[in-house]
Amino acid sequence: MGFTDRHLLGIEPLGPAAITEILDRADRYVALNRDPGRHADALAGATLINMFFESSTRTQASFELAGKRLGADVMNMAMQASSLSKGETLIDTATTLNAMGPDLLVVRHPHSGAVNLLAEKVTCAVLNAGDGRHEHPTQALLDALTIRRAKGRLHRLSVAICGDIAHSRVARSNILLLNRMESRVRLIAPPTLLPKGIEGFGVEVFEDMEEGLRDVDVVMMLRLQRERMDGGFVPSEREYYHRYGLDHDKLAFAKPDAIVMHPGPMNRGVEIDGTLADDINRSVIREQVEMGVAVRMAAMDLLARNWRAAEVPA
Numbered sequence: 001m002g003f004t005d006r007h008l009l010g011i012e013p014l015g016p017a018a019i020t021e022i023l024d025r026a027d028r029y030v031a032l033n034r035d036p037g038r039h040a041d042a043l044a045g046a047t048l049i050n051m052f053f054e055s056s057t058r059t060q061a062s063f064e065l066a067g068k069r070l071g072a073d074v075m076n077m078a079m080q081a082s083s084l085s086k087g088e089t090l091i092d093t094a095t096t097l098n099a100m101g102p103d104l105l106v107v108r109h110p111h112s113g114a115v116n117l118l119a120e121k122v123t124c125a126v127l128n129a130g131d132g133r134h135e136h137p138t139q140a141l142l143d144a145l146t147i148r149r150a151k152g153r154l155h156r157l158s159v160a161i162c163g164d165i166a167h168s169r170v171a172r173s174n175i176l177l178l179n180r181m182e183s184r185v186r187l188i189a190p191p192t193l194l195p196k197g198i199e200g201f202g203v204e205v206f207e208d209m210e211e212g213l214r215d216v217d218v219v220m221m222l223r224l225q226r227e228r229m230d231g232g233f234v235p236s237e238r239e240y241y242h243r244y245g246l247d248h249d250k251l252a253f254a255k256p257d258a259i260v261m262h263p264g265p266m267n268r269g270v271e272i273d274g275t276l277a278d279d280i281n282r283s284v285i286r287e288q289v290e291m292g293v294a295v296r297m298a299a300m301d302l303l304a305r306n307w308r309a310a311e312v313p314a
């Protein structure tokens, strides 16, 4: 069974076949996006609304571009300026928009679980573009596609995720996906930046970069997510960079062909050295952005297929 769901709210409910179906379709969209013609019609006649309650550059732009390349009418709601600031609840806003008859709502929200709640209240398909520290499924899928294209497979790899794991929905979705595809995940972070209950995640945990990076195939760096911190989690950025910032010296502990990833936005000189981030022999950060558009096209195309299959013929 491939991807048959009505919504894409997280990696949690997806099995290996569903993940593989989305990635295979995304691979085809990478080829299409590199073609000068680059238009498809999987969403022709459909309306996509982007609702971002938290700031975003690449994710929002990527969904907008993906929707347009598939022929959808795309509308971006400026949520800060909307009726939310007049006290309307998330659910009221969603049901109002739902009454306008969109086919797809792409939602980012600062609260974990908010997007799932919203999906229960609307009749259209909902795509989670990041909810609090819970999930960011299209990020994990674009990361998986980037890894699969660089390494030729997704199973039996060793992947290190380093930095602010505690506040990261990217880490959570990636752990779920990589475990499901039978790769091994190592988390490297100071104890203050690890989530509670980490033992239950099926990962190995390291405090030290030298030990944690040993022989890994992939190194994924994370930003310190200060907007979700409510206290001092790291002594100073300088000290943090010294212990956990990735540079060419620390990368030498990993396999010689290990790739470097970052979901962005990146803080150069805090979690990653700028020259390493730009080193096209090791860093695939630009590819991640390219894969983002293709993965979002694939996810929306398959959601459209699923809702069309569920429509009762008149």
Ligand code: ASP
Residues within 6 Å of the ligand: 130, 136, 169, 170, 222, 223, 225, 263, 264, 265
């Ligand atoms: N862009 C990613 C997210 O929305 C990672 C980050 O913000 O650091 O979760």
